[in-house]
Amino acid sequence: MESNYTIPSQTRIGHVHLKVANLDRALKFYCDLLGFTLTTTYGKDAAFISAGGYHHHIGLNTWYSKGGSPPPVSSTGLFHTAILYPTRKDLAAIVRRLIENGYPLAGASDHGVSEAIYLSDPDQNGVELYWDRPQEEWPKNPDGSLNMYTRPLDLNNLLAELN
Numbered sequence: 001m002e003s004n005y006t007i008p009s010q011t012r013i014g015h016v017h018l019k020v021a022n023l024d025r026a027l028k029f030y031c032d033l034l035g036f037t038l039t040t041t042y043g044k045d046a047a048f049i050s051a052g053g054y055h056h057h058i059g060l061n062t063w064y065s066k067g068g069s070p071p072p073v074s075s076t077g078l079f080h081t082a083i084l085y086p087t088r089k090d091l092a093a094i095v096r097r098l099i100e101n102g103y104p105l106a107g108a109s110d111h112g113v114s115e116a117i118y119l120s121d122p123d124q125n126g127v128e129l130y131w132d133r134p135q136e137e138w139p140k141n142p143d144g145s146l147n148m149y150t151r152p153l154d155l156n157n158l159l160a161e162l163n
Contacts, residue, residue: 020061021062021067021069023044023047023060023061026121027049030121031049035097036051037050039053046061047060048060081125081128083129083130089161089162091158094117095159096159096162098117103119104119105118108152108153108155110153112147112148112151113133114130115131115153
């Protein structure tokens with residue numbers, strides 16, 4: 001195997017495909033609450049949703065999981081899906097929406113490079129909602145490497161973006 005290969009810098013993760021127990025319940029969370037748009041369904045057991053008209057950012061299916069239960073916390077699998085918002089104000093708007101709808105948040109963190117909200121979808125899949133600070137503001141160590149951290153995020157300060 002070639003040892004000096006690096007993935008092209010323009011590479012992106014295009015979509016995530018989640019197994020869910022109940023497709024309608026998952027669509028209510030991702031479309032009705034988070035605001036994704038349904039782009040198509042694949043029979044009665046799968047749906048594809050997006051932001052901004054892309055073919056799909058998230059696939060949801062019950063092919064092997066209809067009526068299933070979430071995996072144990074101590075098992076391997078997806079830790080969370082991260083949804084990147086374009087601005088801090090956009091992140092504040094979805095946080096306000098979650099709070100107004102009484103949806104429980106699992107955490108809120110400042111990572112230096114980003115600010116993030118953590119929650120679980122109805123199938124207990126982890127979801128991170130975040131925005132990235134401009135790259136020139138990212139904290140750096142003396143050697144130039146990133147100095148990411150986890151500190152509490154001030155939700156009141158974030159929500160002040162909406163005033």
